[in-house]
Amino acid sequence: MKLTIIGRNISVTDGLRNMVEKKLGKLDKFFRQDTACTVTLSTQKDMHKIEVTIPVKGTVIRAEQETEDMYQSIDLVVDVIERQIQKYRKKIIDRRQSALAFSEAFLEKEQDKAEDAEIRILRTKQIDLKPMTPEEACLQMELVGHSFFVFQNGDSGKVNVVYKRKENSYGLIEPEE
Structure with missing residues (x-):
């Protein structure tokens, strides 16, 4: 490397x-x-x-x-x-x-059986995407007590994700144009 x-x-x-x-x-x-x-x-x-x-x-x-x-x-x-x-x-x-x-x-190289664990999705959740601003999404995220929140950006109409970062700050993930 x-x-x-x-x-x-x-x-x-x-x-x-x-x-x-x-x-x-x-x-x-x-x-x-x-x-x-x-x-x-x-x-x-x-x-x-x-x-x-x-x-x-x-x-x-x-x-x-x-x-x-x-x-x-x-x-x-x-x-x-x-x-x-x-x-x-x-x-x-x-x-x-x-x-x-x-x-x-x-x-x-051969891999041990213990490391051969499959990825399993244990729970599926459906959500209603409501148009809102990233700031409103952060407030919603705090209300539900999660570390991330999926929403429809009211300005762009695209699906975005806000997430909680260390030191009480937030991040926004939005798709590329």
Whole structure:
């Protein structure tokens, strides 16, 4: 993998860079050498955060971890990425998709039965899409106590989603034009 390491509110020392390269080097067995990987290290107050983003065909494998120790955050994010890769591998094999970013050895390797869990949808819910503004949707979301809310944007007429982010802020997902 080609690692790009970025520091925000933190200087990326040689020791920190070496640790990131060593830990994320474990992921090399999954990817081809030309696969891009962006690692962002940041600090805010006493918390150390690492974000890893690996774009692959059709999706993005992404994880972030935040702890009081940057080295612990690095260890945790590698574990999360490995779990996501295993799930994504199953999806690729089931759909017989091309997986340009992944190495052949990884795709051909046998997978344990325990990791072979199917995705099951346990509940289906139908909703009545009412036209409203994103601000009204946020209020509705708070009223029902959910972390996201699907609605029809009154301005564009398209289906949008608002969701709750960390630190009591909100996000809006809307389709591209």
